Amino acid sequence: MATALEVSLEGTDFLEISQSDGTVSHKTAAKLEDILEVEKTKCNIELTKEILTIHGTKKLCRSIPVASILSAVCRDKSNTTSQLTVQYIHKTGKSNLKISSICLKGDTSVCNAWETKLQEYIKLVPHRPQRLLIIVNPESGKRKGLKIYKSQVEPIFKLARIETEVVVTERAGHAEEMMSSRDLSGIDGLVLVGGDGIFHEVANGALRKIQKDSGIDIDNTYSSMKPLMIPVGMIPAGTGNGIAKEFFGCKDPEVAALAIVLGQSKPQSTFSVHANGKLLRYSIILLGYGFGADLAYEAEERRHLGTARYAYALTKLLVGNKQRCMDMEIEYLPEESPLVNKSESKDRLKEDWKKLEGRFSGIGTFCIWNNLNISDPRILHNKDKGAIVAVTKYTSRIQFINFLYRVVKGQVIELIDPDFSYLKLLAVHSFRVRLKSPSDPETKEGLLERLLNVDGEIHHLGATEFEARCRPGLVQLYHCIPSDDKKGAS
Template sequence: MERLPGGRRPRLVSSLGLGRRSWEVTLDEERGRLAWRDPRPPRRAGENCFVPISEIIAVEETEFNKKQRNIGRWQKMAKLHAFTVHYVKKARNHRWRCSAATFWCVDEHLCNQWTQALKELLEMQKSRPKQLLVYINPFGGKRQGKRIYEQKVAPLFSLASISTDVVVTEHANHAKDNLFEVNIYKYDGVVCVGGDGMFSEVMHGLIGRMQKDSGIDQNNPKASLVQCNIRIGIIPAGSTDCICYSTVGISDPVTSALHIIVGDCQPLDVSSVHHNNTFLKYSVSLLGYGFYGDILKDSEKKRWMGPMRYDYSGFKTFLSHHYYEGTIAYQPAKHRHGSPRDKVSCRTGCYICKQSEKQLAEQNKEHGLKKEEGEEEWKVIKGKFLAINAVNMSCACPRSPKGLSPAAHLADGSADLILVRKCSRFDFLRYLVRHTNQDDQFDFPFVDVYRVKCFQFTSKLSEDNESNVMDVGKKRFGQFCRDHPACCCNIVNSTWNCDGETLDSSAIEVRVHCQLMKLFARGIEEDCKDEAAHSQSSIEQLL
């Protein structure tokens, strides 16, 4: 082991075999990486490669002679000793795969020294989970949850020496209720195998449990909620998988399992939804009234269709073209949180989310400080809307890879409130189509978007009910507007779609809680393939 001057951390440098050739292999703790380079003169040498230690999945001694290919004369001359490094290989479109490199040498002691050093370094990766609680929804999406977990995820967890307690759910709310009963504190994380609805269940279980254990009343809309430090991992097996897609960049079970194994951590904003001082639900992705509420309500009757139900109900809802009257009051977020019209998106290590984290830490230190929001003015908007969407994140998903609000941030303490006013079917279609291409979906005169920290909504119908001006005729025949029978003005309420679940009330009060929970994810990485990924691809050619 090479000692470096100035108390710097040590390096292990050896000449080891990999494939048919000898390489200079370096375990560089200072730079946190395992690297190997071809020692031949530059013109003849292959590419240099490295793997960040944080992206090594496991290291194991390898029975060389049995498993490996013929590596020529070496194999005949002496008994070879080998170890295999399993590591994350980054492919296109944010997809991660587990790859392996087997290094060999004739010196058993050297081989042990390498295995030992690498294992010690893996032990030092403190953010990695050792024990996980896993909930599998066997009926989510295409009903593949159990198979996906058993075939694609469990073998990786076992390779990474992660122990698991697995619960296959038997009914809706099984996972949520269970989280109020088990000793959650013995786990380093909870994994849900399913879609956004399953994630929502686990999130409600964990956040609810934290508040219960800390004596916080969830019914109080102004309560400062206790952060949940037990991370949630999402293995996507649902119909939309928007939360997974928006936080990882792809909905792929193996990629998500690897993010869990390496112990990634992504804080997430959570909105609380109340009605008349009664807690209704939390939301992390979409709170949608009008278009997305109507799609959800219709699609619930068609669950048997699987993920296709959303396209079917989407088409039907598009044709029905209902709009709804109501009033929205909101408090804008501070300008330092950027704008929904920004051209840059929230990416791994996002500056705006980091700033919010700092600000949150300061606020927590000065506990008892009067909350800012009381002092800010409320803006009020009345109107006729085809859709009211509040999103805590971009809501990117395979149907719309840039999402409902491409510049929304995962952890900035704000939501983007999108108001789509009454317009023609053709204009609404143009608006929808822009979710699937590069054009700006907010660049329409009938679309407004605001970055907010809280908002309230009351439908015209409930306003009328409250002020008792609703006439008997409307009550009895109250399906369509009596004044304009053909105008599509629906005087019944729409439904709120809260992360894929319907809410019972149309009048709601919503508040964003900055970074209330954490995921095993790192946000979406920048598009360009980084140096490490590039080098790793050449390892494959070598072996």
């Protein structure tokens, strides 16, 4: 039976190394120490604000970072003894997060005190969300968004004692409208249950509101824009789920929920897309002009086919039609150029812009990388600060299908491979596209020349030229902790 020791909070010396001058200083930290039973073996248990340590037999010994503890709850309470169950999150394999638990048995008063202290320390973990706004798209993917949230996500947030406000969208555009007026103060993070489309809507609504509130001229490509200050987490319930795959390494809603509880986030490159002197959209996933827009247009025309519409559109474009090419002028500011800011003049920047001219079948950006595994790391120095633009010249259908297949499968694309000589990849901050001889807007060709695929949705440019400017870190997303994390529970 566990001893009914008084909970002892004692001052303990810890070594702390000062970052600035390298000198070693001492700091006193509170440590809770007790003897409790783990699997019928008495163990010495210690708790600091950072770590829960169990000293016992080799099998029972472990250190659990407080940051990874999901919950600490006293159960089976009697007058004398109880069981404190500590559930913690840990990594298994490359990207999976799992819940494990450990039961500590002891005197009821001792267990109660440990529960209180653990909950207190969990609340002190930096970045861990305490209040989340959840937006569910009930229509995404197989229309299981709400069910996924209720059965797989909500229980995890409840265990983590996260306060939630849930909004279920009622129609397309609802999430964007709501975010364009919603005050986000007091909210630690946004959680979206659905696919890439709902993410695109929320980001557009929220980013426009932030710029408006700060008096920023969003239509001016030279304006510095303000970032969304709280992270966004994507619970995969859509069709493609590109964002969830990129940030959690999988499409598992539970893994996504656990990663959100841990609270780690990283910035994501975002483009502001301008046409006709106006901000058209913010693009967070991809942009497609030419082939990419044709694909989205053909798919949209067959929305009733559900997810099969993309396969239909691709087949129609690759088999049925002659590959469409356009005479384009492309100007771009390479990723290694100094970032543009307000104080720089347009003339000074002109020197850094580079130009490409020719007949191209399309131009597209890749901000989300999980589908593109480019072997040459020099292509983009810093994933968080720029994006890749792919320009495609006319090529044979077989070669083009080979390229698309590799992108979809995330296979390596060797730029020196002669098979990809028709493809030019540029790491950019900004780019401009202009059609040299536009077709009559009343013809189908003319219509397609005025369309842009922004994050999978089709948008009318109202022109045959546009500019896209990369905005590093405008949004940040919850993601899984890196796999080499040394602090994981051992």
